[in-house]
Structures are given as structure tokens and as C-alpha cells.
Amino acid sequence: MSAHGRAPAERVVVIVLDGLRPDHVRPDLTPNILRLAARGARYRQAHSVFPSMTRVATSSIASGANPRTHGVVGNAFWHFEAFPDRAADTSKYADLARIAALDPRGVLTAETFADRLAQAGRRMAVVHSGSSGSAFLINPRVRENGHWTFSIHGGDHTLTPEANAAMEAKFGPRPAPELPRFAQMTYGTTVFVEHVLAEMKPDLALIWLPEPDTSYHYRKIGSADALAALRHADLCVGRILDHLEAGNALARTAVILLSDHGQITVNEAVPLFETLRAGGFDAATRGAEVSIVGTSGASGEIRLRRPDPALRDRIAAFLAEQPDMGLLFSRGREGGGVEGEAPHTLAFDLLQFGHNRAPDLAFVLRSDAGPDPDGLPGLGRYMGGDVPLMGGMHGGLNRHELATVLVLTGAGIAPVGLLDQPAGLPDIAPTLLALLGIEPAPGMTGRVLAEAFERTPEAGQQAEFGTEESRTEIFETALGSHVQRLERRVLDGRAYLVSGTRIER
Numbered sequence: 001m002s003a004h005g006r007a008p009a010e011r012v013v014v015i016v017l018d019g020l021r022p023d024h025v026r027p028d029l030t031p032n033i034l035r036l037a038a039r040g041a042r043y044r045q046a047h048s049v050f051p052s053m054t055r056v057a058t059s060s061i062a063s064g065a066n067p068r069t070h071g072v073v074g075n076a077f078w079h080f081e082a083f084p085d086r087a088a089d090t091s092k093y094a095d096l097a098r099i100a101a102l103d104p105r106g107v108l109t110a111e112t113f114a115d116r117l118a119q120a121g122r123r124m125a126v127v128h129s130g131s132s133g134s135a136f137l138i139n140p141r142v143r144e145n146g147h148w149t150f151s152i153h154g155g156d157h158t159l160t161p162e163a164n165a166a167m168e169a170k171f172g173p174r175p176a177p178e179l180p181r182f183a184q185m186t187y188g189t190t191v192f193v194e195h196v197l198a199e200m201k202p203d204l205a206l207i208w209l210p211e212p213d214t215s216y217h218y219r220k221i222g223s224a225d226a227l228a229a230l231r232h233a234d235l236c237v238g239r240i241l242d243h244l245e246a247g248n249a250l251a252r253t254a255v256i257l258l259s260d261h262g263q264i265t266v267n268e269a270v271p272l273f274e275t276l277r278a279g280g281f282d283a284a285t286r287g288a289e290v291s292i293v294g295t296s297g298a299s300g301e302i303r304l305r306r307p308d309p310a311l312r313d314r315i316a317a318f319l320a321e322q323p324d325m326g327l328l329f330s331r332g333r334e335g336g337g338v339e340g341e342a343p344h345t346l347a348f349d350l351l352q353f354g355h356n357r358a359p360d361l362a363f364v365l366r367s368d369a370g371p372d373p374d375g376l377p378g379l380g381r382y383m384g385g386d387v388p389l390m391g392g393m394h395g396g397l398n399r400h401e402l403a404t405v406l407v408l409t410g411a412g413i414a415p416v417g418l419l420d421q422p423a424g425l426p427d428i429a430p431t432l433l434a435l436l437g438i439e440p441a442p443g444m445t446g447r448v449l450a451e452a453f454e455r456t457p458e459a460g461q462q463a464e465f466g467t468e469e470s471r472t473e474i475f476e477t478a479l480g481s482h483v484q485r486l487e488r489r490v491l492d493g494r495a496y497l498v499s500g501t502r503i504e505r
């Protein structure tokens with residue numbers, strides 16, 4: 001382990017804006033993000049993981065790996081042993097704890113950057129405004145690690161409730177949730193700047209802002225409310241940046257700002273499980289007696305209560321003929337290949353999704369390039385739910401669900417401007433560890449984003465990464481009478497998901 005003095009940065013600050021679309025990084029909406037980017041590096045090709053959902057993304061950020069490694073295979077997923085009658089809801093800590101009790105590997109079946117920090121004797125603090133499940137997954141062993149997680153939703157939403165007690169004593173009661181989440185963002189940023197950065201000064205400080213995701217979902221992506229929420233989130237970024245600049249801390253502190261996924265507009269609700277039942281299948285999204293279960297959204301899973309490859313194949317063939325189906329996936333065949341075990345499917349391996357918690361089939365509903373009524377690209381179907389029609393959604397493989405924001409700046413980062421190398425969520429953990437002079441965990445499959453690093457003698461060796469040219473890979477198989485196409489970008493042995501589409505033959 002290198003000494004602190006030799007590491008590119010003494011501290012790292014991570015800022016996550018949930019759901020932020022890269023085409024919303026504009027001078028009129030996000031002047032502070034652009035101020036941050038102007039002195040560092042900004043990735044033009046940054047990508048989420050599949051499914052492009054917050055808890056899956058959080059787990060990839062934490063573990064430096066894809067779902068194949070970390071095992072959080074959906075915001076909701078079925079785990080029959082833990083919950084025979086419904087899908088596990090990863091937004092709830094209690095659901096994650098029940099899975100953890102049954103799996104000696106834990107919910108996250110991988111080491112996290114927080115674990116590596118703890119092993120190196122380094123401190124970490126998180127200000128989280130997502131669900132208790134999200135706050136848990138960013139640092140599942142926060143207590144054993146001696147770290148600190150504050151939740152905007154209260155002490156019940158963190159494993160370190162003393163953090164909440166202390167902050168509420170210092171800054172007053174937490175604001176109730178409202179839409180847009182102005183007050184929660186302001187309060188969280190106050191805790192982050194005035195306590196975490198000014199007083200605690202941990203080696204790694206992370207703040208997770210709930211917007212623009214929440215307002216994209218419930219007020220529409222291009223709505224005045226969503227844009228106001230984004231401007232407010234950007235003001236919070238500005239407060240953090242002002243604090244770091246005032247203390248001349250950027251000479252010692254690296255900053256990584258990112259979003260976890262994008263969003264597209266949903267313009268059609270599709271009753272997929274009713275269609276399956278009408279087709280003669282005993283399928284539903286809940287119930288202990290149902291033989292075929294699944295989850296809903298813009299993407300989801302289908303799981304058989306008892307293994308039955310012939311039934312799985314009949315379901316795949318039926319789904320492949322549905323006009324609303326986008327892409328279908330199943331476990332890869334022995335010996336590899338593009339096609340999954342079930343006909344009409346692509347292999348999970350292409351998504352880096354094949355964990356032993358993965359379902360029998362994963363599906364993505366049809367989407368296209370749009371535009372939506374506000375002129376933003378990306379229109380898709382979903383299965384209904386609390387998000388209104390014409391609201392924003394994510395979870396699938398549309399390029400605007402997968403496209404994310406990624407900016408690096410401050411200590412150890414070169415002012416290189418826009419970068420064309422592909423990057424992704426699993427790269428965050430190895431990169432922030434490298435900035436602090438800490439080796440990645442053995443299971444971390446992401447790469448160090450060394451093309452953004454200053455070329456110091458210490459960083460010289462790392463700088464050789466990322467000099468390779470990236471290339472595009474296209475995979476296609478028949479989806480009934482159509483074709484499903486998956487596009488990936490590959491660099492340095494890492495594959496990044498760019499888009500998945502259904503096209504006419």
C-alpha cells in the first residue's frame with residue numbers, strides 16, 4: 001500500500017445526482033457541474049449497468065463490478081427462500097437483511113470500496129437521500145468498517161442511527177419529503193458541507209442527491225418542476241464546490257460527480273402478465289401458489305418456481321411474438337455464444353448479469369429514439385404503476401437510460417476536458433481507490449480511469465491504461481419475427497452497455 005503522500009489525492013468527494021441525463025448538463029441548468037468539469041475531465045461515453053435501476057447501479061458503484069459479481073439483479077427480484085409470495089424489494093433494508101441471513105456471502109456478494117478503505121484504516125462518511133436499501137448497499141458493512149451513514153429519511157434508514165441523532169441535534173429536524181425534493185437536498189447538502197467536509201474530514205465523502213430522478217419520474221423529464229429540481233441539485237453542487245475552493249482543498253481533494261442511470265419517457269402501459277395469463281400461462285407478479293412469477297417496470301424478470309426448461313422456452317417463444325417486447329435474455333449456453341439457453345434470447349453473459357440469483361428470463365420492453373413531447377430523445381413502454389403515463393422511467397437498455405454523467409476533477413486529475421473513452425459504474429470504485437493510493441479488491445472488474453489522471457511519476461504506470469482504442473461490438477439474434485440488437489463498447493477488456501433495441505428485419 002502506498003503512503004498517503006504518494007497517492008494522487010488525500011481525499012475523495014463523490015457526488016451522485018440520481019437519474020441525471022447527460023443532455024441536461026447545460027449552462028442554463030447545471031452551471032456548477034460545468035464549472036466542475038471545466039477544471040477536470042468529463043466523459044462523453046459513460047454508461048450504466050443492466051438493469052439500469054438505482055439499487056443495481058448503487059451496488060455496481062460500491063463493488064466495482066457488474067450484477068454478475070455483486071448479485072443485486074434488480075430493484076426487485078424473486079428469492080423464493082426469503083419471500084415465497086412476492087419479490088424482494090431492495091429499497092427496504094428489512095428485505096435485504098432477510099436475504100443476507102440466508103446467504104453467507106451477504107446481499108452484496110462482493111467486497112466494496114468501503115471495505116477496502118476500512119482495511120487501509122481510512123474513514124468514510126455518506127449523506128444519503130435514497131431509500132434505506134440504497135443507503136445500505138453503498139456500504140453494507142458500515143458498522144464493522146467504523147464508517148458513518150446519515151439518511152435524510154431518518155435513523156431507521158441507516159445502520160448508524162447515531163449519525164442521524166447527531167445531525168438532527170445540530171441542524172434541527174429533517175424536512176419531510178416534497179416534490180421536487182428541494183428541502184431534502186438543501187438539508188443534506190448542509191450536513192455534507194458544514195459537518196462532513198468541514199468537521200469530520202473523512203478520506204471518502206459521498207453525497208447522494210435524489211433529484212432529478214424523482215421529479216423526472218413523477219413530473220415528466222422535461223417539465224418545469226424537473227428542471228427546477230435539477231437547478232436546485234446543481235446549486236447544491238455549487239455549495240460543495242465553493243466550500244472546497246474556499247479552503248483551497250481541491251489541491252488535495254479529488255471530486256467524482258456522476259449519475260447512476262438516465263431516464264426515458266413512457267408513453268404506453270403494457271399489461272404483460274395479463275397477456276401471459278391470456279396466453280395460458282400461470283403467471284403473476286405476486287402470490288405463493290403461482291408457478292411463473294415476475295416483476296414489473298420498463299424491464300423485469302420471469303422466474304419459474306420449479307425448473308422447467310421446456311416451459312421457459314414456451315414462455316420465451318410467446319413473449320418474442322408480443323409487439324411490445326424489446327429484448328429477451330436467458331442464461332448463456334454451455335461453451336458460450338451470443339444466444340441464451342432459451343430460443344429467441346441473448347445470453348446473460350453479454351449483460352454481465354449471470355449471477356446465480358439471476359432469473360430464468362429477463363426482458364426489456366420496447367423503446368425507441370423518441371422524441372418525447374418536450375423534444376427529448378427516448379420513448380418506451382412500461383407495465384404501469386405509480387409513475388404516471390408520460391412520466392420518466394428507467395431499467396431497460398435504451399441508450400438514454402444507459403447514458404450517465406461522469407466528471408472527475410481536483411487533486412490528481414488532469415484538466416483534459418472531454419474524453420471519448422468509454423467508462424461505467426464499475427470503474428468508480430477502482431478509480432477512487434487508485435486516487436487514494438489503495439489497491440482494488442480482487443473481485444473488482446472495473447478499470448482505473450487513468451486517462452483522466454495527471455501524468456505524475458507515481459501515476460506513470462497507471463497512465464498506460466486507457467491508451468488502447470475502444471471498439472464497438474454488435475450482437476444480434478431473432479426475436480420472433482424481429483431482430484434484437486445489443487451494442488457494447490469495449491476498452492481494455494471491459495465491455496460497456498451502450499444500447500439494446502428491437503429492429504425490423
Ligand SMILES: [Zn+2]
Pocket residue numbers: 019054213214217394
Ligand atoms: Zn428512478
